[in-house]
C-alpha cells in the first residue's frame with residue numbers, strides 16, 4: 308500500500324491514496340500510523356477518496372477521531388493530487404465533512420483554500436494552569452476557541468489540554484492562543500482536539516484572525532499568522548474566508564502489509 312508524507316507549516320500528515328474507498332482505516336490503524344515511535348509519525352491521516360467523480364478528504368486526527376475539516380491538511384491534499392497527476396495545477400474542488408472547499412494550487416508550491424464562513428458563535432474561557440483566558444468561539448467547519456491575549460504565546464504550557472466549557476463545546480474544541488504583533492500580523496500556538504499541541508492549525512489560524520477582528524469591532528480583514536511551523540495568510544470576508552500557505556510533500560513509500568494486517 309502506497310503512502311505519502313507531507314506537511315503544511317509543519318502540521319504533518321500521512322496521505323493514503325484510496326481512490327476506490329476500499330481501505331479499512333480503523334482508529335487503531337490511524338493511531339499506529341501517526342505514532343512517532345511505532346509508526347510513520349504524523350498529526351493526522353488524509354485518506355484520498357474519489358466518490359461520484361468528486362475528491363473527498365477523509366481526515367482523521369492522530370487519536371483516530373474524525374474531524375470535519377483540516378486547513379493545513381487540505382493544502383497538502385491538493386498538492387498531492389497535482390503532484391500525482393490526478394489534477395492539473397490550478398483551481399478545483401475538494402469535498403470534506405464540512406462541505407465542499409474550492410482550492411487553488413500555485414506554481415510556487417503554495418495553496419489557497421476557500422474556507423467558508425468563519426462564524427463567531429459566542430464567547431468562552433480556556434484555562435491553562437488554573438488561569439482563565441477569554442476567547443471567541445469560531446466555527447470554521449470544526450470548533451475553535453481563539454483567545455487573543457497579551458501573555459506571550461511562548462509562555463503557555465500546552466502539554467496538557469486547556470480546560471474548556473463542555474456545554475459550549477460538547478464535541479471538544481481546538482484552542483488557540485494569539486498575540487497581536489502588529490496591525491494584520493498575529494502569532495499563534497494551538498492545542499488541537501484529538502492531537503495535542505501541533506506546530507500549526509490552518510482552521511485555527513482562520514479562527515485566530517476572526518477572533519482578533521471581532522475584538523477590534525471588525526468583521527472583515529486580512530492578517531498573516533506566524534505559527535511555530537511557519538506563516539500563513541488569512542483573509543476574512545463577511546460570508547467566507549481564505550487561507551494561503553505552503554504545502555510540502557516530503558516522502559513516499561510502501562506500508563508493510565504484514566504490519567498493516569497486524570493492526571486491527
Ligand SMILES: N[C@@H](CCC[C@H](N)C(=O)O)C(=O)O
Nearest residue numbers: 374377378379449508509510
Ligand atoms: N490541523 C488541522 C485541524 C485538524 C482537526 C482538528 N484537530 C479537529 O479535531 O477539529 C487544520 O490545519 O485545520
